[in-house]
Amino acid sequence: MKRIIGRLKLVAQFIYTSIGFYPTLLSLLFFGIAVLMIYFETRGISKSLEDELPFFIISHGETANMILSSIATGIFSLIAFGFTMVMLVLNQASANFSPRVIPGLITSKSNQKVLGLFLGTLIYTLVVMVNVRSEHYDTDLPGLAVFLAMCFTILCLAFFVYFIHSISTAIQIGSILEDTYKLTLDKLRRELAQDEGKELQAIFKTGSWQLLDSSRSGYLQKIDRNAVIELCREQDVVLEFLQPLGHFVIKGLPFARVSGQLKDEEAFCNELDTQLSFYQEELADVNYLYGFKQITESAVKALSPSINDPGTAIKAIDYLTDLLIVRMPLTDEKIFHDKEHVLRLRLDEVSYQDLLSLCLGPIRVYGREDPVILMRLLNLVKNLFLAAKSYPNRQSSITKEAQLIVADADDFVKNEGDRQKINQMLDSLNDTCGLDQTLPKLQA
Structure with missing residues (x-):
C-alpha cells in the first residue's frame, strides 16, 4: 500500500x-x-x-x-x-x-x-x-x-x-531572475525553519555502516522526510544518504547507508524506494541549489559574446549576494531526529564552500576581463564578509573565493585606471571588514 x-x-x-x-x-x-x-x-x-x-x-x-x-x-x-x-x-x-x-x-x-x-x-x-x-x-x-x-x-x-x-x-530576463530568486529565497527560509542546527554526531565517523544500493538510475530529487524518519524509527536504524539531493545515482551502486541491524533488508529497501522521487525537472522550490544554479547560468549566458549583457550579470550577482547571506546560518550537516529525539536521518548537503565555488567560479571565469563584473564580485565578497561576522566559520570559505577573484583580476585586467579602481575597492574591503587575512592588492 x-x-x-x-x-x-x-x-x-x-x-x-x-x-x-x-x-x-x-x-x-x-x-x-x-x-x-x-x-x-x-x-x-x-x-x-x-x-x-x-x-x-x-x-x-x-x-x-x-x-x-x-x-x-x-x-x-x-x-x-x-x-x-x-x-x-x-x-x-x-x-x-x-x-x-x-x-x-x-x-x-x-x-x-x-x-x-x-x-x-x-x-x-x-x-x-x-x-x-x-x-x-x-x-x-x-x-x-x-x-x-x-x-x-x-x-x-x-x-x-x-x-x-x-x-x-x-x-524578460529580469522577471525570470526575480521569480527564481523569490522561489529560492522561500525554499531557503523553509530549510532554515526545519534545520535542527545540531552538530554532527560521532556515529557518522565511528559507527558500523551497511551500504544500500540504488534500485534505479536517475536524479534523486526529493524524499518524503517524515515517512523516511518513521521508517527508520520502526527499524531502529540511522539512515544517511551519500549524495546531496539532485545528484545522479546509478542503479546497483551505493547511494545510502544504515547504521544498525535491519530486521529485513529487502523490505526496508522496498519501502524506502516508495518514499523517493526521481525526475528530471530542476525546480527551485524543490531544491534551493537549483535556484543558485539557474541564476548563475543566466549570468554566465549574459556574459557570453553572443548575448553581451553585463547588466543582467550584475543583477544576477546582486541576487546571489542576498541568497548567499541567507544561506549562511544553514548547517552543512543536515541531521534529523524522530519524535522521541533519537537520531534517524542525515542528508548530505552541498557545503558553503562548494556553493560559493559553484556560483562565483563560472561568473569569475567568464567575466574576469570585465572590470565592472570584477568590482561587483568584490562588492559581493564585501557584503558576505560583513554578514559573516555573525558566522565566523564562513569567513575562510569567503576568503578563498576572494583570493581567486583578486588573482584573476591581476592576470587579466591590464588597464592601469581599472587596476587602480580595483585596488581602491580592495582597500575599502580590507578596512571595512576587518579581515584576519588581508587581501593582496593588484601589482602596479
Missing part, C-alpha cells in the same frame, strides 16, 4: 508541474457547467426567464448557431495562438538564458489558468452547440446557455489581453 501511495505522490508531482494541469482542471469544470446548463434547459429555465430578461435570452435558432459557431472558431484561434506564444517563449528562454529556467516557466500558474479558460470555453460552446434544437427539450432553444457562452467569450477576450502582457513579461 505504501508503494502505491509513493507512486501516486510522484505522479501527482509530475501532473502538478506539467503545463496541462490547470487547463485540464478548468476544461473539466466547464464541461460540468455545460452539462448542468443543459439539464436546467430541459427544466425550462430559458422559458421562465424569457419574459423577465428578454435581452439576455437568445430565441432565434439561426442566430444561436451563428453565435456559437463564431465563438468556437474564435476561441480555437486564441488557443492556437496562446500555445504558439508559450512555445516561442520557452524556445527563446532556452536559447538566450538557460534551459534550466524552462520548468519554472512551464509551471507558471497564471498562464496555465488563461489557457484553461480558453479550452473550457471551447468545450462549453461545443457541448451547447450540439444540443441546439435537440428533441429532448421542452423548449425550442437553450437560450440562457448560449448567453453564458457569450459571457465566457467576453471573459476570454479580457484575459487574452492579460495573457499577452503576462507572456511578454515572462520572457
